[in-house]
Amino acid sequence: xxxxxxxxxxxxxxxxxxxxxxxxxxxxxxxxxxxxxxxxxxxxxxxxxxxxxxxxxxxxxxxxxxxxxxxxxxxxxxxxxxxxxxxxxxxxxxxxxxxxxxxxxxxxxxxxxxxxxxxxxxxxxxxxxxxxxxxxxxxxxxxxxxxxxxxxxxxxxxxxxxxxxxxxxxxxxxxxxxxxxxxxxxxxxxxxxxxxxxxxxxxxxxxxxxxxxxxxxxxxxxxxxxxxxxxxxxxxxxxxxxxxxxxxxxxxxxxxxxxxxxxxxxxxxxxxxxxxxxxxxxxxxxxxxxxxxxxxxxxxx
Amino acid sequence: xxxxxxxxxxxxxxxxxxxxxxxxxxxxxxxxxxxxxxxxxxxxxxxxxxxxxxxxxxxxxxxxxxxxxxxxxxxxxxxxxxxxxxxxxxxxxxxxxxxxxxxxxxxxxxxxxxxxxxxxxxxxxxxxxxxxxxxxxxxxxxxxxxxxxxxxxxxxxxxxxxxxxxxxxxxxxxxxxxxxxxxxxxxxxxxxxxxxxxxxxxxxxxxxxxxxxxxxxxxxxxxxxxxxxxxxxxxxxxxxxxxxxxxxxxxxxxxxxxxxxxxxxxxxxxxxxxxxxxxxxxxxxxxxxxxxxxxxxxxxxxxxxxxxxxxxxxxxxxxxxxxxxxxxxxxxxxxxxxxxxxxxxxxxxxxxxxxxxxxxxxxxxxxxxxxxxxxxxxxxxxxxxxxxxxxxxxxxxxxxx
Numbered sequence: 001x002x003x004x005x006x007x008x009x010x011x012x013x014x015x016x017x018x019x020x021x022x023x024x025x026x027x028x029x030x031x032x033x034x035x036x037x038x039x040x041x042x043x044x045x046x047x048x049x050x051x052x053x054x055x056x057x058x059x060x061x062x063x064x065x066x067x068x069x070x071x072x073x074x075x076x077x078x079x080x081x082x083x084x085x086x087x088x089x090x091x092x093x094x095x096x097x098x099x100x101x102x103x104x105x106x107x108x109x110x111x112x113x114x115x116x117x118x119x120x121x122x123x124x125x126x127x128x129x130x131x132x133x134x135x136x137x138x139x140x141x142x143x144x145x146x147x148x149x150x151x152x153x154x155x156x157x158x159x160x161x162x163x164x165x166x167x168x169x170x171x172x173x174x175x176x177x178x179x180x181x182x183x184x185x186x187x188x189x190x191x192x193x194x195x196x197x198x199x200x201x202x203x204x205x206x207x208x209x210x211x212x213x214x215x216x217x218x219x220x221x222x223x224x225x226x227x228x229x230x231x232x233x234x235x236x237x238x239x240x241x242x243x244x245x246x247x248x249x250x251x252x253x254x255x256x257x258x259x260x261x262x263x264x265x266x267x268x269x270x271x272x273x274x275x276x277x278x279x280x281x282x283x284x285x286x287x288x289x290x291x292x293x294x295x296x297x298x299x300x301x
Numbered sequence: 302x303x304x305x306x307x308x309x310x311x312x313x314x315x316x317x318x319x320x321x322x323x324x325x326x327x328x329x330x331x332x333x334x335x336x337x338x339x340x341x342x343x344x345x346x347x348x349x350x351x352x353x354x355x356x357x358x359x360x361x362x363x364x365x366x367x368x369x370x371x372x373x374x375x376x377x378x379x380x381x382x383x384x385x386x387x388x389x390x391x392x393x394x395x396x397x398x399x400x401x402x403x404x405x406x407x408x409x410x411x412x413x414x415x416x417x418x419x420x421x422x423x424x425x426x427x428x429x430x431x432x433x434x435x436x437x438x439x440x441x442x443x444x445x446x447x448x449x450x451x452x453x454x455x456x457x458x459x460x461x462x463x464x465x466x467x468x469x470x471x472x473x474x475x476x477x478x479x480x481x482x483x484x485x486x487x488x489x490x491x492x493x494x495x496x497x498x499x500x501x502x503x504x505x506x507x508x509x510x511x512x513x514x515x516x517x518x519x520x521x522x523x524x525x526x527x528x529x530x531x532x533x534x535x536x537x538x539x540x541x542x543x544x545x546x547x548x549x550x551x552x553x554x555x556x557x558x559x560x561x562x563x564x565x566x567x568x569x570x571x572x573x574x575x576x577x578x579x580x581x582x583x584x585x586x587x588x589x590x591x592x593x594x595x596x597x598x599x600x601x602x603x604x605x606x607x608x609x610x611x612x613x614x615x616x617x618x619x620x621x622x623x624x625x626x627x628x629x630x631x632x633x634x635x636x637x638x639x640x641x642x643x644x645x646x647x648x649x650x651x652x653x654x655x656x657x658x659x660x661x662x663x664x665x666x667x668x669x670x671x672x673x674x675x676x677x678x679x680x681x682x683x684x685x686x687x688x689x690x691x692x693x694x695x696x697x698x699x700x701x702x
Contacts, residue, residue, distance in 0.1 A: 129558070130339060227536065231340070
């Protein structure tokens with residue numbers, strides 16, 4: 001019997017424990033979904049591969065921590081304030097830098113946002129170190145309930161709920177409202193939409209800000225679970241990119257669905273063959289790229 | 302084009318000449334090689350460079366010249382670490398490399414040092430294999446190892462009734478060595494290991510592994526990991542009600558930077574083993590004051606250990622007036638190690654520095670008087686009990702008697 005097969009046979013947990021692991025996978029999937037959602041929106045509407053997304057997620061968590069530590073502003077206001085602050089930073093970034101490279105190859109946007117991410121991360125690391133700041137769970141959500149098959153912390157239940165709400169809201173906004181239809185039209189043919197009297201550049205700016213704000217919201221949600229650390233963004237961003245590729249670049253439904261599914265896949269790997277847990281997503285990505293290069297929900301280019 | 306080529310050739314010749322010159326007679330040059338940017342950066346990182354610089358300044362001129370300190374980030378990758386070590390020894394005239402946390406990188410650098418017959422002063426890496434099967438006449442393991450962590454912390458936990466263990470282990474050389482050494486202690490005391498899980502280095506979410514540990518019903522969850530991984534395990538363990546369920550964490554390697562990052566509320570009651578704590582006595586406080594005036598926070602035991610190692614190395618060179626690696630190693634073994642953190646330490650032939658180790662407990666928030674007032678001393682363990690006996694490590698340099 002090969003080594004990994006023996007591993008699976010030994011590690012086979014009772015069904016009850018398996019439910020617990022599935023739920024954990026869903027919780028992590030909630031973060032993947034929220035982050036890949038923002039990336040998909042930005043890529044779908046602006047054609048920018050936003051490598052600063054991880055840094056914006058990290059900035060969201062840091063904003064929440066700053067607000068609590070220096071201003072005494074708690075978790076709930078931070079859920080709104082931090083995304084607004086990070087969206088403002090995103091808007092400035094779009095106006096000052098990104099605007100100039102829309103006509104160039106994708107690669108330039110990727111390099112630019114990657115560079116910006118490295119700078120933000122480096123500056124914060126210089127001042128706050130790498131091991132992170134503690135941020136406690138809001139009082140209303142402390143504790144846990146015993147579901148019989150596992151101990152579910154209330155806060156994690158809230159994360160799943162919040163993530164589903166945000167994902168649905170964003171999908172609805174873009175696919176089902178008038179504003180969303182302008183946005184989609186502007187992606188297809190900006191000059192025509194502009195001819196109808198719609199300020200396309202401003203819409204693009206706001207879209208980027210919205211995407212950055214989504215990342216920051218995920219960051220605030222993540223703050224009480226992980227340490228608020230300058231590295232938290234770069235740790236997760238590579239995985240999130242793989243999620244977006246698997247779902248199909250630019251597809252909102254694809255980003256959300258593959259986020260949750262891959263969270264579960266990763267969760268199960270952690271039980272059966274933990275050594276592979278941080279590579280399994282890339283294995284899936286490689287297979288998807290071979291079989292269906294546009295991703296599960298992507299349009300063929 | 303021809304001009305460019307010519308310039309390049311000139312530069313190459315000039316560089317190689319400089320390298321050759323530096324090796325024979327230049328100033329003593331020490332390279333600090335560690336993790337500057339990732340999960341172990343707060344343990345050593347730039348603070349280790351500051352510590353090495355302080356040791357160099359305190360030593361004054363050595364062999365008539367100012368000691369030079371250079372540094373690099375090995376990114377926790379053995380291939381990167383080995384390549385830098387090779388370049389430093391061969392081309393940059395580095396006489397000794399120090400710190401090198403992350404055991405997998407240290408094991409690679411250890412082989413480079415052996416091949417080049419150059420000195421490596423390991424402070425950060427913990428794997429006891431560095432002074433065991435992989436021991437090297439040109440290397441020293443300065444402050445601690447997995448054997449001593451296992452014996453002091455593991456021994457104390459088993460003694461207080463923790464006799465069934467589940468390990469959450471970092472999946473590389475260090476985690477494996479730490480789990481192995483601790484499991485030995487547990488079994489020798491009549492306890493059992495009911496399970497383990499190997500987790501990739503630098504993992505953000507431990508909840509899945511914590512659930513497995515919870516399901517194992519072991520009394521003690523042994524954390525054979527370090528830095529950010531330990532912090533996340535303990536923090537998320539609180540969320541999943543590990544301690545409320547009657548299980549306890551045994552953090553086998555915890556640095557003061559980890560405790561600071563977790564906060565006393567989450568970390569209180571944890572026992573940990575260390576060779577140094579900044580608030581132990583007048584001498585450690587004096588050093589830590591100087592260090593934190595320059596660096597902004599008190600030293601971890603890794604950073605303090607870098608000072609100790611560099612200071613002893615320079616002392617040996619001064620005593621014999623040469624930086625020849627063989628002679629310096631012999632002198633370092635001969636001289637007793639005495640400084641703010643070491644009392645009559647001794648460098649053994651297998652590369653192990655034998656020193657006292659201390660068992661600490663993290664204070665309750667109510668007991669702490671300030672941001673960095675974190676630990677209380679429980680027990681002092683003499684070096685000959687904390688470290689592996691010389692003849693038990695399978696080090697080829699030790700003659701079997």
